Amino acid sequence: MFRYLLLGILTGSAYALLAVAFVLVYKGTRVFNLAQGEIGGIGLYIAWVLTAKVNLPVAVAALVGIAGSAGVGLLMERTLIRRVIDSTPLSALACTLGAALTLGYAEAFIWGYNIQTFPSPVGNGRFHLGTVTVTAPRVASLVAAAAVAGGLALFLRRTRLGLAVWAATSDQALARMSGVSVDRVRALVWALGGALSGLAAILLGTIYTFFPLANTLFLVRALAAALLGGLTSLPGAFVGGISLGVLEALVVWRTGVGGAVDTAIVVLMIAVLLVRPGGLLGERAR
Secondary structure, three states: OOHHHHHHHHHHHHHHHHHHHHHHHHHOOOOOOOOOHHHHHOOOOOOOHHOOOOOOOHHHHHHHHHHHHHHHHHHHHHHHHHHHHHHHHHHHHHHHHHHHHHHHHHHHHHHHHOOOOOOOOOOOEEEEEEEEEEEEHHHHHHHHHHHHHHHHHHHHHHHHHHHHHHHHOOHHHHHHHOOOEEEEEEEEHHHHHHHHHHHHHHHHHOOOOOOHHHHHHHHHHHHHHHHHHHHOHHHHHHHHHHHHHHHHHHHHHOOOOOHHHHHHHHHHHHHHHHHHOOOOOOOOOO
């Protein structure tokens, strides 16, 4: 059982990072971004091309890919979201769905439908913890996700720019009266969300194979994690991602059926939301 708990935590860390990106964008702009996964997918493909075709070092290619995802997020906010941000939530949701499909099919058109893998910057070594063996990419995923999530928390709480982001995401009217440029904060939030998505996609790409629209499948897990933790809670999103990873591993261990995971996730979501409609660490419903 310990083996599956550990594997669940390691895998869940990448889900957690994507969930944090989703919640950051939702908290900052109140947009339910269904393109969050494919924004990261573009960065993953950029990094893959730079390693497989250009022969750049994996770490350098990963950084460029993350920057590419940040650029896609920023471009999407500037050209699409800004036009619909003040309309109905359904309009923004439809726009992000269309963007997700557009990005996914762009991946297929440019890079093809072949299944690919991305090399880990730390190699494919193995670690032995008693009777449990874990791979270096999974350990790197946990370390990177925890470090980035912790760094994001410090940035939002301890820096002037981070406090401006926090203020704008908490109360935009009050932030404007305090001299905070809400439009610039929105752009920064989407760029940060894109960068986090790119990192999450690359981490998942070192563990699993990938293909066009694959990251939308992972986004389903991240969305479930965000709902579990609370759509307005960044720590809750991280906890929700780890929880889903553990649940996924335990269900596969007990049943041996991968398809049972989806049912277990839905049951867990319903149970948690019935008790705490705002999620585990989200705002309490009034």
